[in-house]
Amino acid sequence: MSTLLEVKNLCTYFETARGTVRAVDGVDFTLNEGDTLGVVGESGCGKTVLALSIMRLVPVPPGRIVSGSVSFEGTDLIQLSEDEMRKVRGKRISMIFQEPMTSLNPVFRVGEQIAEAVELHLGLSKKDALEHAVGMLRLVGMPSPEERILDYPHQMSGGMRQRVMIAMALSCNPRLMLADEPTTALDVTIQAQILDLINRLKGEVGTSVILITHDLGVIAEAAQFAAVMYAGKVVEYGPVTELFSMPFHPYTVGLMNSIPKIGGGAKEGHLKTIAGVVPSLYEIPSGCSFRDRCPDVMNVCAEKMPELLEKSPGHFVRCWKYV
Numbered sequence: 001m002s003t004l005l006e007v008k009n010l011c012t013y014f015e016t017a018r019g020t021v022r023a024v025d026g027v028d029f030t031l032n033e034g035d036t037l038g039v040v041g042e043s044g045c046g047k048t049v050l051a052l053s054i055m056r057l058v059p060v061p062p063g064r065i066v067s068g069s070v071s072f073e074g075t076d077l078i079q080l081s082e083d084e085m086r087k088v089r090g091k092r093i094s095m096i097f098q099e100p101m102t103s104l105n106p107v108f109r110v111g112e113q114i115a116e117a118v119e120l121h122l123g124l125s126k127k128d129a130l131e132h133a134v135g136m137l138r139l140v141g142m143p144s145p146e147e148r149i150l151d152y153p154h155q156m157s158g159g160m161r162q163r164v165m166i167a168m169a170l171s172c173n174p175r176l177m178l179a180d181e182p183t184t185a186l187d188v189t190i191q192a193q194i195l196d197l198i199n200r201l202k203g204e205v206g207t208s209v210i211l212i213t214h215d216l217g218v219i220a221e222a223a224q225f226a227a228v229m230y231a232g233k234v235v236e237y238g239p240v241t242e243l244f245s246m247p248f249h250p251y252t253v254g255l256m257n258s259i260p261k262i263g264g265g266a267k268e269g270h271l272k273t274i275a276g277v278v279p280s281l282y283e284i285p286s287g288c289s290f291r292d293r294c295p296d297v298m299n300v301c302a303e304k305m306p307e308l309l310e311k312s313p314g315h316f317v318r319c320w321k322y323v
Helices: 047-055 082-088 110-122 126-139 158-170 188-205 216-222 240-245 250-257
Strands: 003-016 019-032 036-040 063-072 093-096 176-180 208-213 225-230 233-239 309-312 315-317
Touching: 003 047, 003 208, 019 047, 019 063, 019 208, 019 225, 019 233, 036 047, 036 216, 047 063, 047 093, 047 176, 047 208, 093 158, 110 126, 110 158, 126 158, 158 176, 158 188, 188 208, 188 216, 208 216, 216 240, 225 240, 225 250, 233 240, 233 250
Parallel strands: 036 208, 036 225, 093 176, 176 208
Antiparallel strands: 003 019, 003 063, 225 233, 233 315, 309 315
16 A cells, blocks of 8 residues: 655744653554554543644644644655645545534534635535535435535534534545544443444445544544554554554553453452653653553663664664663
């Protein structure tokens, strides 16, 4: 498969009154055409800022992309002007934001909001764009789409609003779709429907997906590759099957062990946790940022951050234990 997206040494910092926040700090990964890459990690690890950096939507100020490259179909998006990026955003790369109620405009009907991007990028008339919007809502399984295009966001359930966001993201047949926590705040049944929908549409439309989540179950269900982030860095990257069957990084191992097992109770020993807390992004410690919580810590861990090492074909880990 050919490479669709290649991110190299991407750094995005935020300048605040307390100091510099290194939200994304030297991230590297690749995404092939037709694949889904899951980006997993706990809250505050930099997942959403990574997606916003790829889309060039980081607010300036206080944020700024300090260094690195985001090569999409051979073009470095970081080097594009804002006008050039606006032509890419929404047409060739789209994004499903985390909370559709705050992402959709409350004073416009959902049909108008879907049609707006279609008019802009595909050059259709308003009438044709609305017909296209109806077709997209039908594609994502919205009941009575001819009637729903006249609804306002507050008249829809959470699952229906999420389907509107997916229809909007796919309306211009993008090559890449970024989905930021697309199943958050939805009940389990609707979560499964949304994941099935994304998988089905990926095959029908041919769109590659970056799926951002903190839920390992979602990664196992929907992704072929996964990147585990911690304190702004990718600490492990590889095929999902290998990541679950043979995790290398102590943080990944801790995440896997923390998953509740069927038949497990609340007694001590059944639910395992990772000791300690995530370091402040204002004051990231020297060396490996996970060393204060790591059961395998060594002296070298305090001296320098290890590079990503290819432990097995396509499976990378950032840990001195394997150097």
